[in-house]
Amino acid sequence: MATFLVKRLGLMVLTLWILSLIVFFAGQVLPGDPGRAILGPFAARSAVQALDTQLGVNRPLLTRYLSWVGGVLHGNLGTSYTFRSAVEPFVQAALINSVKLALLAFVIVVPLGIIGGVIAALYNGRWVDRVISVTGFSLATVPEFVSGIVLIVVFGVALKVLPVTASAGAGASDASQFRHLILPAIPLVFVLFGYIARMARAGTIEALNSDYTRTAVLKGLPRTTVIRRHVLRNSLLPTITVIATQTGYLIGGLVVVESLFNYQGIGDLIFKAAQDKDFPMLEAGILTIGVVYVLATLAADLLLIALNPRLRFGSSE
Amino acid sequence: MTDITAEPGAPTPIDPVAPLGPGAQVAVAAASRATPAQWRLLARKPTFLVGAAIVVFWVVCAIFGHQIAPYNPLAQQLLATNAAPSGAHWFGTDPLGRDVLSRVIVGARDILIITPLATILGTILGTALGLAMGYFGGAFDLVTGRIVEAVLALPSFIIAFLFLVAVGPSTGSLIVVIGFVFTPLIARTVRAAVLAERHLDYLSAARLLGESPARVMFGEILPNVLPAILVEFTIRLGYAVFTVATLSFLGFGVQPPTPDWGADIAADYIGLTAGYWWQTLFPALAIASLVISVNLITDSIEQVLAA
Numbered sequence: 113m114a115t116f117l118v119k120r121l122g123l124m125v126l127t128l129w130i131l132s133l134i135v136f137f138a139g140q141v142l143p144g145d146p147g148r149a150i151l152g153p154f155a156a157r158s159a160v161q162a163l164d165t166q167l168g169v170n171r172p173l174l175t176r177y178l179s180w181v182g183g184v185l186h187g188n189l190g191t192s193y194t195f196r197s198a199v200e201p202f203v204q205a206a207l208i209n210s211v212k213l214a215l216l217a218f219v220i221v222v223p224l225g226i227i228g229g230v231i232a233a234l235y236n237g238r239w240v241d242r243v244i245s246v247t248g249f250s251l252a253t254v255p256e257f258v259s260g261i262v263l264i265v266v267f268g269v270a271l272k273v274l275p276v277t278a279s280a281g282a283g284a285s286d287a288s289q290f291r292h293l294i295l296p297a298i299p300l301v302f303v304l305f306g307y308i309a310r311m312a313r314a315g316t317i318e319a320l321n322s323d324y325t326r327t328a329v330l331k332g333l334p335r336t337t338v339i340r341r342h343v344l345r346n347s348l349l350p351t352i353t354v355i356a357t358q359t360g361y362l363i364g365g366l367v368v369v370e371s372l373f374n375y376q377g378i379g380d381l382i383f384k385a386a387q388d389k390d391f392p393m394l395e396a397g398i399l400t401i402g403v404v405y406v407l408a409t410l411a412a413d414l415l416l417i418a419l420n421p422r423l424r425f426g427s428s429e
Numbered sequence: 430m431t432d433i434t435a436e437p438g439a440p441t442p443i444d445p446v447a448p449l450g451p452g453a454q455v456a457v458a459a460a461s462r463a464t465p466a467q468w469r470l471l472a473r474k475p476t477f478l479v480g481a482a483i484v485v486f487w488v489v490c491a492i493f494g495h496q497i498a499p500y501n502p503l504a505q506q507l508l509a510t511n512a513a514p515s516g517a518h519w520f521g522t523d524p525l526g527r528d529v530l531s532r533v534i535v536g537a538r539d540i541l542i543i544t545p546l547a548t549i550l551g552t553i554l555g556t557a558l559g560l561a562m563g564y565f566g567g568a569f570d571l572v573t574g575r576i577v578e579a580v581l582a583l584p585s586f587i588i589a590f591l592f593l594v595a596v597g598p599s600t601g602s603l604i605v606v607i608g609f610v611f612t613p614l615i616a617r618t619v620r621a622a623v624l625a626e627r628h629l630d631y632l633s634a635a636r637l638l639g640e641s642p643a644r645v646m647f648g649e650i651l652p653n654v655l656p657a658i659l660v661e662f663t664i665r666l667g668y669a670v671f672t673v674a675t676l677s678f679l680g681f682g683v684q685p686p687t688p689d690w691g692a693d694i695a696a697d698y699i700g701l702t703a704g705y706w707w708q709t710l711f712p713a714l715a716i717a718s719l720v721i722s723v724n725l726i727t728d729s730i731e732q733v734l735a736a
Contacts, residue, residue: 123575123578123579123582124582126575126576126579127579127580127582127583129579130576130579130580130583131583134583134588134591135591138588138591138592138594138595139591139595142592142595142596143594143595249724249728250721253667253671253720253721253723253724254716254717254720254721255671255674255675255678255716255720256675257674257675257678257691257694257713258674258694258713258716258717261694261698261701261709261710261713262710262713264698264701265701265706265709265710268701268702269701269702269704269706270706276701276702361586363584363586363587364584364585364586364587364675367586367587367590367679368675368678368679371679372698382587382590383679386590386594387680389594394591394594395591398587398588398590398591401584401587402583402584402587405582405583405584406582406583409582
């Protein structure tokens with residue numbers, strides 16, 4: 113277990129380092145001259161050079177990388193080209209908004225997916241199973257902006273029961289803000305539901321076919337007890353893994369959903385920064401998303417170890 | 430519950446990108462033993478036939494779109510803007526009076542060019558890397574394997590997004606970026622398949638005959654892991670459709686006025702609030718039908734191989 117932890121943390125450090133290299137390369141090396149980007153195509157060459165010197169972008173690449181990483185490690189993520197001020201407050205506010213939306217989606221989808229998967233497994237092969245599996249499968253394969261548009265058409269335009277923008281506006285009550293977040297959360301729920309249900313179904317079927325379940329049934333335990341105590345406890349472990357790894361897909365979905373529903377989250381932040389070619393903002397947003405994702409998967413791994421004695425005391429490592 | 434480790438030698442019990450669950454791994458392993466009988470079974474599966482029929486339909490639209498479409502997809506009729514579906518315009522018209530049906534038909538082209546090319550690029554690169562990792566093993570595999578693992582722990586969509594902003598939107602950059610993002614995923618699958626072959630007698634025989642590493646990898650191992658690669662290819666194809674559609678919605682694909690499902694939706698969805706639902710709903714349904722049918726094909730292949 114100690115070896116496993118060391119390896120896991122080592123992998124995380126390597127991942128974060130690669131993330132920093134990717135963001136530095138794609139954000140600062142590939143796009144070319146930031147002085148020109150800020151001042152525009154008609155600025156004088158001398159002005160561009162002066163700004164480049166001021167920004168320090170004509171130093172050697174290694175020096176630039178080291179000073180950039182040093183700044184990031186001290187919480188200095190850069191200065192926005194668009195707003196001419198530090199990017200951290202923008203990123204922080206956007207992250208909080210996104211977490212709200214993502215949490216709502218998770219709170220809806222995790223129980224729904226697990227219940228759906230377990231029911232499908234209990235009715236394995238019958239029509240209930242087929243309906244749940246086919247529905248989940250179809251919903252999971254459709255991009256969020258497609259399902260989002262269908263939802264807007266049905267609930268926002270035809271039935272007029274839910275607001276089609278995610279932001280309730282400044283000073284809105286929590287209940288009103290919550291109502292505005294329901295519609296944007298549903299496309300995220302759609303994509304995640306299929307994967308979670310599929311994993312919960314596979315795990316439950318495996319647990320149902322196991323020897324310990326047969327023993328539990330044969331010794332006369334009631335069916336609900338067998339399912340609760342013996343089946344679910346074993347079947348839900350792989351589902352936790354899937355839920356954690358799906359945060360990555362959820363983040364991809366946030367970019368789309370937030371811009372579709374005009375919600376000021378981190379996905380919307382990087383999308384707008386991309387349109388404005390505001391590279392410091394874009395880099396900060398992507399670094400933040402990457403770090404949050406890496407930490408989420410780490411938390412899931414630790415949770416899995418805590419829940420699975422075989423990994424806690426295991427000799428597999 | 431069995432071991433949840435996805436592949437031999439994985440350093441963590443977590444498989445960072447196994448959204449398809451153990452089924453995909455089983456299918457990949459089973460694919461090496463695919464028989465003609467299994468492929469015949471596949472040709473009789475209704476889900477496969479429906480999926481294939483829809484994909485063939487869109488491929489025909491992509492190739493002959495301009496001949497099939499009732500109108501020129503670029504022709505603006507400024508006297509018939511935002512017209513609701515009617516006998517003349519089955520899917521209505523957009524804010525510039527262009528025929529939505531024609532744009533949906535012709536708009537199939539770019540997604541059907543970008544998606545397979547990106548997946549092929551990723552498969553070629555991933556196969557080369559995976560073969561080398563599995564064949565050479567040792568320090569090379571250890572170092573490359575850790576890097577692949579670390580890259581897979583990043584949210585790939587966001588990374589693709591960043592690179593597309595840096596290099597600018599175009600069909601070519603979309604293909605290259607998605608191809609690169611898929612490379613480590615495919616490399617991991619190919620490596621696992623190679624490891625299963627590595628200790629078999631035919632490889633020792635080939636090595637004793639003095640064949641070069643490149644010849645052993647591409648001449649001996651590759652044909653034997655090819656079915657596994659094909660399954661992986663179809664799985665990635667489904668993701669590629671999803672990703673390409675999303676990225677063109679975000680403006681990284683084909684640029685207007687060329688018809689494209691994702692780009693057209695992005696251009697017209699503001700009209701939803703005014704009630705012009707046909708401008709976005711029909712391209713949205715086109716995307717949905719394509720992704721679902723590609724995934725139906727993949728799913729049928731997996732089921733047949735796992736049976």
